[in-house]
Amino acid sequence: MSTHEHDRSPHDRGPRDRGPRDLSPHSRAATFTCVRCGLTLNEAAPDGARRDHCPSCLHSRHLTDHVDGGPSDCGGRMVPISVAVPRGGDWRVIHRCVRCDELTSTPIRGDDNQLVLMRLAVRPLAQPPFPLEAFGDL
Amino acid sequence: MPRRSVRGGRRPQRAKPVREHRGEGVRGGAFRCVGCRLDVPFDAPGTAHRNHCPHCLASLHVDLRVPGDRAADCRGRMAPLSMSARPDGEWLVIHHCLACGDLSANRIAGDDNALALLRLAVRPLSDPTVPVRALMSL
Ligand SMILES: [Zn+2]
Ligand SMILES: [Zn+2]
Numbered sequence A: 001m002s003t004h005e006h007d008r009s010p011h012d013r014g015p016r017d018r019g020p021r022d023l024s025p026h027s028r029a030a031t032f033t034c035v036r037c038g039l040t041l042n043e044a045a046p047d048g049a050r051r052d053h054c055p056s057c058l059h060s061r062h063l064t065d066h067v068d069g070g071p072s073d074c075g076g077r078m079v080p081i082s083v084a085v086p087r088g089g090d091w092r093v094i095h096r097c098v099r100c101d102e103l104t105s106t107p108i109r110g111d112d113n114q115l116v117l118m119r120l121a122v123r124p125l126a127q128p129p130f131p132l133e134a135f136g137d138l
Numbered sequence B: 001m002p003r004r005s006v007r008g009g010r011r012p013q014r015a016k017p018v019r020e021h022r023g024e025g026v027r028g029g030a031f032r033c034v035g036c037r038l039d040v041p042f043d044a045p046g047t048a049h050r051n052h053c054p055h056c057l058a059s060l061h062v063d064l065r066v067p068g069d070r071a072a073d074c075r076g077r078m079a080p081l082s083m084s085a086r087p088d089g090e091w092l093v094i095h096h097c098l099a100c101g102d103l104s105a106n107r108i109a110g111d112d113n114a115l116a117l118l119r120l121a122v123r124p125l126s127d128p129t130v131p132v133r134a135l136m137s138l
């Protein structure tokens, strides 16, 4: 799909040219602007890992191609659509790009907003496709 | 079990090409599930094509960029990873390819196993590390 609008500005390029593991002293000080809420964010999370989504609203930008792992030219806004719980692993946020529909899975970071995460995690249960009463105390 | 219609009043599904019957495990209007070996008819209530097993929710990796394009030649097993809800409330199963790591989002069908769907939807809440304080404040 290529019909979606995307709000790109020259000041909002994000960490396009750096690889995910490049945490040199220079890149640790780098910042990017959240495409959704406009917050200025340090690229490095408190634990030193590279941040790919906004800790406040969990939105992201499509900067990596999922097929070859290299940079993507899309740059579209990525909306958090689900929380995945791998067995024995940390929670992951599933993002969908509003411009090209690509899906990604990235780990949550220590300073991600817990309330926003939980709201996302329970969202399907707010509108179940069948009556939950039928299941008793699942 | 009483089940509300999932399809009534929802937006129409986008047009999809007719599914090719090809390869092993695909024969005359049914396929054998890669997860539980159930013989599953292609026809599913309320959907143009079925993309996962109604019993165990497993799928086969046959889409590349666009759901329904059937372009991927991976044919790996796709396991249900998490549940997502669209803004209109419809549930989407997020599938994860165990062979190549790709993700896809697939609408649930009217005859999907409700307990399997619900187990997937509540998985974040059954995680012992779930932030209870954030949960209480919802
Ligand atoms: Zn934000
Ligand atoms: Zn994109």
Ligand SMILES: [Zn+2]
Binding pocket: B033, B034, B035, B036, B037, B038, B053, B054, B055, B056, B057, B058
């Ligand atoms: Zn199955």
Ligand SMILES: [Zn+2]
Binding pocket: B061, B074, B075, B076, B097, B098, B099, B100, B101, B102
């Ligand atoms: Zn695959």
